[in-house]
Amino acid sequence: MEFNLDNIDLAILEKMQANARISNADLARELSMAPSAILERVKKLEQKDVIRRYTTAINPAAIQQKLLAFIFLRSSEGFTCCSDTAAQLAAIPEVQEVHHIAGEDCYLVKVRTTDASSLMSLMRSKMQKIPNIASTKTTIVLETVKEQPDLVIPKT
Amino acid sequence: MEFNLDNIDLAILEKMQANARISNADLARELSMAPSAILERVKKLEQKDVIRRYTTAINPAAIQQKLLAFIFLRSSEGFTCCSDTAAQLAAIPEVQEVHHIAGEDCYLVKVRTTDASSLMSLMRSKMQKIPNIASTKTTIVLETVKEQPDLVIPKT
DNA sequence: TGCATAAGCAGAATTTTATTCTGTCGATTT
DNA sequence: AAATCGACAGAATAAAATTCTGCTTATGCA
Numbered sequence: 001m002e003f004n005l006d007n008i009d010l011a012i013l014e015k016m017q018a019n020a021r022i023s024n025a026d027l028a029r030e031l032s033m034a035p036s037a038i039l040e041r042v043k044k045l046e047q048k049d050v051i052r053r054y055t056t057a058i059n060p061a062a063i064q065q066k067l068l069a070f071i072f073l074r075s076s077e078g079f080t081c082c083s084d085t086a087a088q089l090a091a092i093p094e095v096q097e098v099h100h101i102a103g104e105d106c107y108l109v110k111v112r113t114t115d116a117s118s119l120m121s122l123m124r125s126k127m128q129k130i131p132n133i134a135s136t137k138t139t140i141v142l143e144t145v146k147e148q149p150d151l152v153i154p155k156t
Numbered sequence: 157m158e159f160n161l162d163n164i165d166l167a168i169l170e171k172m173q174a175n176a177r178i179s180n181a182d183l184a185r186e187l188s189m190a191p192s193a194i195l196e197r198v199k200k201l202e203q204k205d206v207i208r209r210y211t212t213a214i215n216p217a218a219i220q221q222k223l224l225a226f227i228f229l230r231s232s233e234g235f236t237c238c239s240d241t242a243a244q245l246a247a248i249p250e251v252q253e254v255h256h257i258a259g260e261d262c263y264l265v266k267v268r269t270t271d272a273s274s275l276m277s278l279m280r281s282k283m284q285k286i287p288n289i290a291s292t293k294t295t296i297v298l299e300t301v302k303e304q305p306d307l308v309i310p311k312t
Numbered sequence: 313t314g315c316a317t318a319a320g321c322a323g324a325a326t327t328t329t330a331t332t333c334t335g336t337c338g339a340t341t342t
Numbered sequence: 343a344a345a346t347c348g349a350c351a352g353a354a355t356a357a358a359a360t361t362c363t364g365c366t367t368a369t370g371c372a
Contacts, residue, residue, distance in 0.1 A: 003218065005218065005219070010219075013212070013214055013219070016212040017211055017212045017214060018211075019209070019210055019211075020176040020177055020210035020211050020212045021176055021177060021210040023330095023357085023358065023359085024358070024359065024360095025357075025358055025359080026358095033321075033322085034321065034322045034323070035322095035358080035359075035360090036321075036322070036323080036359095036360080036361080036362090037320065037321045037322070039359075039360070039361095040319095040320075040321080041320090048218075049215055049218070050214060050215050050218040050219075051212055051213070051214060051215070052212075052213040052214065052215050053175070053212075053213045054175055054176035054177040054210065054211070054212055054213070055173055055174075055175075055176050055210070055211055055212075055213060055306070056169070056172040056173045056176045056207055056208075056209075056210055056211075057207070057208040057209045057210070057211060058169055058173060058206060058207060058208065058307050059205055059206050059207070059208050060307055062159065062161065062204075062205070062206040063161070063166075063169070063206075063307055063308075063309060063310060064310060065307055065308065068255070070226075070255075070257075070264060086301040086302075087301070089301070089302070090301050090302035093308045094308055095302065096302070096303075096304055096306070096307075097300070097302055097303050097304070098300070098301040098302040099224070099226075099297040099298075099299070099300050099301065100297070100298045100299040100300075100301060101226075101295050101296065101297055101298060102295065102296045102297075102298055103295075107301075108226060108295065108297070112307060112308070139257050139258065139259075139264065140257065140258045141255040141256070141257055141264070142255075142256045142257060142258055143255070143256040144253070144254070144255050144256075145242040145243070145245070145246050145254040145255065145256060145263075146242075146245070146246035146251065146252070146253055146254040147252075147253050148252055148253070150211070150252070151214050151216055151219055151221055151252075151268060152219075152221065152249045152250055152268070153219060154219060154220060179328085179329065179330085179359090180329070180330065180331095181328070181329055181330080182329095189350075189351085190350065190351045190352070191329080191330075191331090191351095192330095192331080192332080192333090192350075192351070192352080193349065193350045193351070195330075195331070195332095196348095196349075196350080197349090
């Protein structure tokens with residue numbers, strides 16, 4: 001289950017985090033190693049689930065996703081046992097993140113929609129229909145100052 | 157400034173969002189087009205800032221980032237004009253996102269640290285030293301159910 | 313301690329890609 | 343109608359990915 005990352009692994013992660021499409025050859029050059037050795041490591045990192053996926057950050061405005069909001073949900077599931085409220089939220093495409101947070105059955109949900117009205121209709125048509133949702137509190141983002149999917153790579 | 161995306165562009169975005177390291181040749185095959193044509197489009201998407209960056213999603217636990225928290229900050233900048241509070245927050249490596257939200261000078265900040273104590277010391281050492289920060293309210297994430305940097309690609 | 317095994321790497325060979333260039337076709341402009 | 347532009351295919355070339363072989367050094371184990 002565990003997996004120890006050495007400095008070379010960390011350097012690879014750092015460079016790939018900054019640019020997932022860096023060529024293996026470039027990686028090898030920058031780290032002064034053979035491409036075959038780097039490839040071996042990258043594949044191992046993928047296999048060990050250190051690397052989860054490679055993704056492309058798209059400008060939300062370019063695809064009409066101009067509104068970003070965070071929604072706090074309170075679920076009223078008395079004894080409904082661990083309902084799948086979270087799973088139902090996660091199934092909504094516009095929902096980007098679902099976090100279970102401290103506090104009585106609370107979720108923090110990040111949503112992107114075209115505009116305010118589409119958020120409203122989304123909430124009415126999908127979110128409110130999920131059982132056990134007692135209350136919601138929505139926070140609209142006016143401006144995003146920083147948005148980095150980057151993690152802090154420990155530099156040993 | 158504007159840029160119209162046709163169905164081919166959207167298909168490209170969708171596939172690259174799912175896997176930023178897909179080869180241009182594969183893309184071309186899947187869309188039944190010549191690699192040169194696809195390459196042209198991808199470069200244009202990059203240039204037009206539709207594609208922002210290619211990034212690698214790393215398992216946070218693998219690099220000792222086990223704690224995720226959202227912090228609400230209230231800035232008390234009376235007439236300090238638009239201070240650079242946000243910029244100072246953004247400069248902290250552990251801070252992943254900074255959003256300016258509705259409400260009197262409020263920010264929503266997403267932070268990842270090793271554990272609770274490191275979050276505490278981070279707040280004491282860095283965040284509290286930022287001028288004009290009046291109050292903070294921290295929400296600890298117990299479990300992340302969904303975490304997709306994916307945007308909903310409109311399917312015309 | 314000493315042998316056996318496995319991990320990590322370099323280097324070369326081979327298969328695929330990326331990239332560039334040229335020319336076609338159709339739509340738009342003038 | 344001629345000129346121009348955009349989008350694309352196809353071919354040629356440069357570069358990269360991938361695989362394989364062995365070498366070297368840890369690591370394990372008897």
